[in-house]
Amino acid sequence: MEASISEDSSTSRAEEMTWLELIRELKDRESTFKFCQQHNLLPSHTKKDCVHCGAKGRVSINKCSRNKNIPYSLRCSVCERRTSITINTWFENANITMEQSLQLIYCWLLGMSLEYTAAETKTAIRTTLDYFSSCREVCYATITNNSEPIGGTGHVVEIDESRIATRKYKHVRLLPNEEKQIWVFKGIDRETKDCFITRVNKRDKSTLLPIILHFILPGTRIIHDGWKSYSALEEEGYIHDIANHKIEFIRPDDAEIHTERLWKSLKTAVGRERQPGQRDEMYIFQIIYMRQQKAIGRTTPSKMFLPFLKHISEFYPGYGKDGLSSVTYTQNKKEPVNDPDDMDDSNDTEIE
Numbered sequence: 001m002e003a004s005i006s007e008d009s010s011t012s013r014a015e016e017m018t019w020l021e022l023i024r025e026l027k028d029r030e031s032t033f034k035f036c037q038q039h040n041l042l043p044s045h046t047k048k049d050c051v052h053c054g055a056k057g058r059v060s061i062n063k064c065s066r067n068k069n070i071p072y073s074l075r076c077s078v079c080e081r082r083t084s085i086t087i088n089t090w091f092e093n094a095n096i097t098m099e100q101s102l103q104l105i106y107c108w109l110l111g112m113s114l115e116y117t118a119a120e121t122k123t124a125i126r127t128t129l130d131y132f133s134s135c136r137e138v139c140y141a142t143i144t145n146n147s148e149p150i151g152g153t154g155h156v157v158e159i160d161e162s163r164i165a166t167r168k169y170k171h172v173r174l175l176p177n178e179e180k181q182i183w184v185f186k187g188i189d190r191e192t193k194d195c196f197i198t199r200v201n202k203r204d205k206s207t208l209l210p211i212i213l214h215f216i217l218p219g220t221r222i223i224h225d226g227w228k229s230y231s232a233l234e235e236e237g238y239i240h241d242i243a244n245h246k247i248e249f250i251r252p253d254d255a256e257i258h259t260e261r262l263w264k265s266l267k268t269a270v271g272r273e274r275q276p277g278q279r280d281e282m283y284i285f286q287i288i289y290m291r292q293q294k295a296i297g298r299t300t301p302s303k304m305f306l307p308f309l310k311h312i313s314e315f316y317p318g319y320g321k322d323g324l325s326s327v328t329y330t331q332n333k334k335e336p337v338n339d340p341d342d343m344d345d346s347n348d349t350e351i352e
Contacts, residue, residue, distance in 0.1 A: 015303065015306050015307065016302045016303050016305075016306070017302055017305050017306055018302045019106060019110075019301075019302075022102065022103070022106055022305070026098075026099045026102060026103075029069075029071075029097075029098070029099075032097075032098045032099050032102070033070065033072070033098065035102075036091075036098060036102075039306065039309045039310070039313065040309075040310070040313035040317075040318070041089060041090050041091070041309060041312065041313055041316075042070075042085060042086070042089055042091070042318065043061065043074065043085060043089075043318045043319050045060070045061055047059060047060050048060075048074070048319060048320055049320060050076040050078060050079060050081070051083075051319070051320045052076060052079050052081045052083075053076060053078050053079035053081070055076060055077075055078040055079065058076050058077045058078045059074050059075065059076045059077075059083075059319070059320075060074070060075060060077070061073075061074060061075075061085065062074070062075045062082075064082070064085075067084070069094070069096075069097050069098065070085060070086060070091065070098060072085045073085055074087075074319055083319065085319070087318070087319055088316060088317065088318055088319060088321065088323070089316045089317075089318050090134075090312050090313075090316045092316070095127065096123055096127060100121050100122065100123055101131065103120070103121045104117065104121055104123065104128060104131040104132070105131070105135060105305070105308065105309070105312075106301065106305055107120065107121065108131070108132050108135045109301035109304050109305055109308065110301050114128050114129060114132070117132075133282065135286070135308075136282040136283065136285060136286045137282070137315070138308070138311050138312050138315050139282075139285045139286050139288075139289035139311075140282065140285040141311075141314075141315050141323075142289060142311045142314070142315070143197075143285055143288060143289055143292070144198060147196050147215065148194075149214070149215055149216060149217045150187065150188075150189045150192070150194040150195065150196060150215060150216060150217070150220075151187075151189055151216045151217045151219075151220030151222075152217040152219055152220055153217075153219035153220070154219075155189055155190070155191055155192070155217075155220050155221070156189070156190040156191065156220070156221045156222075156223060157187050157188065157189050157190070157216055157220050157221070157222050157223070158187060158188055158190065158222075158223045158224070158243075159185070159186070159187040159212065159216075159222055159223070159224050159230075160185075160186055160187075160224070160225065161183055161184070161185045161186075161200070161203050161208070161227070162183065162184055162186070163183050183199070183200045183201065183202070183203060184197055184198065184199050184200065184284065185197070185198055185199075185200045185203075185208060185211055186198075187212075187215060187216060187222075195288075196215040197284065197285070197288060198211060198215075203227065203229055204229055205228075205229040205230075205231070205232065207229075208229045208230070209229070209232060209236070212233070212236070212238075213236060216238070218236070218237035218238065219237060219238070219239075220238055220239070221238070221239040221240070221241065222238050222239070222240045222241075223240070223241050223242075223243050224240060224241075224242060224243070225242065225243065226242040290304075293307070
């Protein structure tokens, strides 16, 4: 189920970092700066091309006294333009130190509460909430950019769509026109337990079919609930059967984990871990990310930390580079849309 992120499953001791080892690495500002460079969270000393004048290899790192937290900037020797060294990085516009930022990441991997994390890192609750949310965005981008197709000839994949209703005000009953809906579309291979899950704003054929074509290999036997959007599956090279979720997706004589059980486990985890003010679907991708990491041998925060920094550096690659985008799929087959939050904004609000 969790094998959709394709990385080497072997985790060497060199890839691990405990909390105490991290604290030792962050003993002073200069050490922290070098640590961030080593893990591509900040630009290295290699000269870069200028994004302003286009000069090749003329941008270098210079000392800068304006920023006490990160006392460096990028400067082009041709146009003499200065740029913050944190632009397009994890630390851009940060109001806390580099050390605190890295500690927040580790606390998030540890599953610590907002209150406890804020107290241990000496940050505000709101700041902690924002950083935890950013970690989940990295999870979402990593999953949507690295998921591989599942199924194939001889495989059975169950697909299903589920609604997440978000509320604008806590403890307030919403009127019908105030209810905001977010849908997620998911599938699971019965044999391998590989799965996919992605956010959608509609359940029509033009939305769901491209996702199926992207995530499920031809020749797969697909089991679904008979939703009319799946009527063209046979034309696309799939074998498909209709099943009633309540009756057939979880059978007494079948111990396999199917879509309803997968969804129930995800929703249970979300209910247990979700903090006020955070969107349910982001928690779902956090849970899936964690399960994927554990499936490839990263079973503890100490084994997840450095690989997660790598995923952060891919999402926030730094000066002059394009990072990963959070991918969804539209009616044009396999065509990505960069920002899922652009989809039906009028129906998308956070839980308070």
